[in-house]
Amino acid sequence: MGLIQFPLGSIQSNGAIQTCLSTTYASFTQETCYTSCSQCGDGILCDDSLKQCITCEAGKFYDNATKSCVTTCPANSWGDKIPHQVCVAVCSFGKYGDNSTHLCDSSCTLGYRENSTRICQANCTTGYGENTSKICWEVCPPTTYGHPLPLKVCYAKCPGNANNDPSTAFFGNNLT
Secondary structure (H helix, E strand, O other): OOOOOOOOOEEEEOOEEEEOOOOOEEEOOOOEEEOOHHHHOOOOEEEOOOOEEEOOOOOOEEEOOOOEEEOOOOOOOEEEOOOOOEEEOOOOOOOEEEOOOOEEEOOOOOOEEEOOOOEEEOOOOOOEEEOOOOEEEOOOOOOEEEEOOOOOEEEOOOOOOOOOOHHHOOOEEOOO
16 A cells, blocks of 8 residues: 555545644544654654654555655665664664665675675675675684685685685784
8 A cells, every 4th residue: 555645734534634733743544633753653654744644564665755655765775674664874773785675684685794884795895704794894803814805805714825824814813
């Protein structure tokens, strides 16, 4: 069903469109007008410009640019379920924007979790990619070595270094 759109500040009550005052928020699900956004309820988004309490159906996210519920968020935004189902430019803490799904998730379908941007990247743009956790680190975790070429990845031992000799490692971190 998606976002129900009525004229600004209006609701449908018993089949008829009724107008809310310009200082109140229309709630379609409750068929009433509220004096503040907080009255819309938990998990319900409030749009100040539309003066509406908004709930998108499951699997859809509110896109503030188009003022509508969408299945896929537009470019450079991701669907975040916390605290509301809304398209965001930066995912909530612990979540990363996955370009293959256009959703915020704790893991990435492909690539690494870039902490500085909270976006999934095929290769780390800053730091080094650690293959077990799939996280981009500024410095590789202890007992691993960051090789600068070709993809800036952390290795258990340096490529071509059969003896795992830290003295020949690229950006080695052999702390225990």
